[in-house]
Amino acid sequence: MNTSKINPARIEADYLIETAFDPMEAAQIMAGEQSSGTFLAVPGETPELKARSAARVEALEVFETGMEPTLPGSGLPETGDETRTRARVTLSWPIDNLGVSLPNLIATIAGNLFELKPFSGLRLVDVRLPNAFADAYPGPKFGIAGTRRLSGVEGRPLIGTIIKPSVGLSAQETGALAVELCAGGIDFIKDDELQADGPACPFEDRVRAVMDAVNQQADKTGKKAMVAFNLTGEIDEMRRRHDFVLAQGGTCVMASLTAVGMSGMIALGRHSELPIHAHRCGWGALTRDPMLGWSYPAWSKLWRLAGADHMHVNGLDNKFTEADDSVIASARSLTEPLFDKQPMRAVPVFSSGQTIRQAAGTLKAVGSPDLIVTAGGGVVAHPDGVASGVRAMCDAWDAAMQGIDLAEYAKDHPALSSALTIY
Amino acid sequence: MNTSKINPARIEADYLIETAFDPMEAAQIMAGEQSSGTFLAVPGETPELKARSAARVEALEVFETGMEPTLPGSGLPETGDETRTRARVTLSWPIDNLGVSLPNLIATIAGNLFELKPFSGLRLVDVRLPNAFADAYPGPKFGIAGTRRLSGVEGRPLIGTIIKPSVGLSAQETGALAVELCAGGIDFIKDDELQADGPACPFEDRVRAVMDAVNQQADKTGKKAMVAFNLTGEIDEMRRRHDFVLAQGGTCVMASLTAVGMSGMIALGRHSELPIHAHRCGWGALTRDPMLGWSYPAWSKLWRLAGADHMHVNGLDNKFTEADDSVIASARSLTEPLFDKQPMRAVPVFSSGQTIRQAAGTLKAVGSPDLIVTAGGGVVAHPDGVASGVRAMCDAWDAAMQGIDLAEYAKDHPALSSALTIY
Numbered sequence A, B: 001m002n003t004s005k006i007n008p009a010r011i012e013a014d015y016l017i018e019t020a021f022d023p024m025e026a027a028q029i030m031a032g033e034q035s036s037g038t039f040l041a042v043p044g045e046t047p048e049l050k051a052r053s054a055a056r057v058e059a060l061e062v063f064e065t066g067m068e069p070t071l072p073g074s075g076l077p078e079t080g081d082e083t084r085t086r087a088r089v090t091l092s093w094p095i096d097n098l099g100v101s102l103p104n105l106i107a108t109i110a111g112n113l114f115e116l117k118p119f120s121g122l123r124l125v126d127v128r129l130p131n132a133f134a135d136a137y138p139g140p141k142f143g144i145a146g147t148r149r150l151s152g153v154e155g156r157p158l159i160g161t162i163i164k165p166s167v168g169l170s171a172q173e174t175g176a177l178a179v180e181l182c183a184g185g186i187d188f189i190k191d192d193e194l195q196a197d198g199p200a201c202p203f204e205d206r207v208r209a210v211m212d213a214v215n216q217q218a219d220k221t222g223k224k225a226m227v228a229f230n231l232t233g234e235i236d237e238m239r240r241r242h243d244f245v246l247a248q249g250g251t252c253v254m255a256s257l258t259a260v261g262m263s264g265m266i267a268l269g270r271h272s273e274l275p276i277h278a279h280r281c282g283w284g285a286l287t288r289d290p291m292l293g294w295s296y297p298a299w300s301k302l303w304r305l306a307g308a309d310h311m312h313v314n315g316l317d318n319k320f321t322e323a324d325d326s327v328i329a330s331a332r333s334l335t336e337p338l339f340d341k342q343p344m345r346a347v348p349v350f351s352s353g354q355t356i357r358q359a360a361g362t363l364k365a366v367g368s369p370d371l372i373v374t375a376g377g378g379v380v381a382h383p384d385g386v387a388s389g390v391r392a393m394c395d396a397w398d399a400a401m402q403g404i405d406l407a408e409y410a411k412d413h414p415a416l417s418s419a420l421t422i423y
Helices: A022-035 A047-053 A101-108 A132-136 A142-149 A170-184 A204-222 A235-247 A261-271 A296-306 A324-335 A356-366 A386-404 A406-410 A413-423 B024-033 B047-053 B103-111 B131-138 B141-151 B171-183 B203-221 B235-247 B262-272 B294-306 B324-335 B356-366 B386-402 B407-411 B412-421
Strands: A010-019 A056-065 A085-094 A119-128 A158-162 A187-191 A226-230 A253-256 A276-279 A292-294 A310-312 A345-349 A373-374 B011-019 B056-065 B085-094 B121-126 B160-163 B188-190 B226-230 B251-255 B276-279 B292-295 B311-312 B347-350 B372-374
Touching: A010 A022, A010 A101, A010 A170, A022 A085, A047 A253, A047 B311, A085 A101, A085 B311, A101 A119, A101 A261, A101 A276, A101 B251, A119 A296, A142 A226, A142 A345, A142 B203, A142 B226, A158 A386, A170 A226, A170 A386, A170 B121, A187 A373, A204 A226, A204 A235, A204 A276, A204 B121, A235 A253, A235 A261, A235 B262, A253 A261, A253 B103, A261 A276, A261 A296, A261 B235, A261 B262, A292 A296, A296 A310, A296 B188, A310 B011, A310 B407, A324 A356, A345 B085, A356 A373, A406 A413, A406 B056, B011 B024, B011 B103, B024 B056, B024 B085, B085 B103, B103 B294, B141 B226, B141 B347, B141 B412, B171 B203, B171 B386, B188 B372, B203 B226, B203 B235, B235 B251, B251 B292, B262 B276, B262 B294, B292 B294, B294 B311, B324 B347, B347 B356, B347 B407, B356 B372, B356 B386, B356 B407, B356 B412, B386 B407, B386 B412, B407 B412
Parallel strands: A119 A292, A158 A187, A158 A373, A187 A226, A226 A253, A253 A276, A276 A310, A310 A345, A345 A373, B121 B292, B160 B188, B160 B372, B188 B226, B226 B251, B251 B276, B276 B311, B311 B347, B347 B372
Antiparallel strands: A010 A085, A010 A119, A056 A085, B011 B085, B011 B121, B056 B085
């Protein structure tokens, strides 16, 4: 059967499993646990009830056998056979089990099943949702088109940077740094995820100081940098902070997804009149074991639906543990349509150790310059200052889009030429 | 230094790490990444700024060396030495870096660090918070005392069960099941985490049907079963559902923590006038790799602070992958004081394959009957019906509290005697 097509009446999820059980039996146990089944058969579990409520195993593909168990605690089948098998399993649920609810979707597709006894590995790798979800949730209200409109950047990535040091600057010091970055022609600035509303750098003071810099530069040159202000907090705080940013002429807000959680993110998504820059700090705990947790394509779909416009995907040749192929898969997944009629594409945000060096590879991986690059040292550590740092990044992307080698392009692009000496 | 005492001005967190780097160097990298440090030194990172904002390594204890790397992607030190070391590290942060904010606490203590290059394993094992957090968050408003007051159960655990099949029953069918459970003298009933407000079993219809049964039984006998209605959803839905349960005379609400997330849970905690039964479905993804993610004691502290009255801890001899020693450590941690002046103890909820057989072991492990046991088949599959199932569970706990062997106690307790034949 074709599992890539969205079934209007059922939710589908794909898992990577590792089990010593017969994989089909193991898949049936998952389906039972996550719908109308129980450990012990109960009187109410009638054939009629099963027919309307049971999750189904839609597909099963065995990959390999004979590996050591990845996670501790799993059980063996009655045969005692310890041979582990890895397989990809697709389950489906009737939408009427839970209704069109993102929080309850999480409980259904990513609930108790991670701890089920037959599994020495279980990872959610993808999810497909009926169109009813597209009607019920806001999705990205801005995406790349709205982000380009608000930032005035066309035909190339937004070149961004992060306020550094991450934490420790006062609101006034942050404002002074914004003056410098704006004067350098930066497209995009983001708060660090460690700085939201610390008493040493209160949110409103910081927004006021930074937006003074941004607005003055915009008045002078017509170019208004987009600043993702980190409003991570309680629901009412986030709504209030969003409104404050809007009132100050700001054009973006940022929230840390794992810190806020789904119900908080939905509330922000419904409320927001600005692009939401979604930070993924803490995501590593959910994904770093390749046989546990969530894949990024599955996880990010839920946040896109809730309203994330920009989603962090790490970066090529990054300073973290993630391999480039994973970064590329993440970035590409954000631009694949979530629903036929509403693609709900999010803008991939590349960060971590980004410089002029990754432009060509990133363009090749994503296939488009519709993205945000945030470089810390890659912009501000340029020997000739921030303006040259921004210029060099733009040059590197121009070169990539024209298919010209960096060294060649640098011959008549001095900012890029200087950048090549240090990055 | 003493790391167990709460420093009024700093947040402390303990981690289990695995690294090929010198462990102290690795710990310093964690501290830098999660405070004012960056991959590349930046001009603003002055000694004064570091003094007020840098996270500190407070303690380091090396456990063992020479294991294979647990997680992929980690890097090696410049020496190229591949020898891995496991250690326990304590970091601390000035409270002024983030302020008294649970969402931002998550970004600080459990943010980007899981993906840091030097680590082939990194797990948050405990956290200690300044008293300012106790003043800022509600904590459990009911705990064991309020739960006993509302349920009328004293001197023994609340004996509970779960609506099964998990999903598939209509509101009316759920009400009919509640009639049977209440007639059997059950103390506690919970919705399954898969059933919140599905169109086949709408929340308000279900609450009305179940509370009719509960209120009628209470009018008849004076005993009012506590029902944890699963209100998992968006913030406004949860508040509205809470108010509906309260208006119907209900005495408990339930939310799935990983589905709702922290900002949603705080909103519910601040709003609630009923005990909050906190379900942990999805928790396995965060904990099942012993070298990644979160330990339960660290994780549950944050939810207790946000307002969780009852916290699931799995059960002894459970049907999932968790070992008994982990279950016991989880349950005990919930009753340890969170703050000197406000202990914010939560009630441990034991579930999964629970029967008369686990009473003595559970009592021994927790040291008190201040807990909830939810048994599915362990109550409703009793050969003489639900009433005998509840009676047998109470008998088993009486026997445990009196230090009498189950078989001995069963001699003049017929419900327990029958139960012994099937469990």
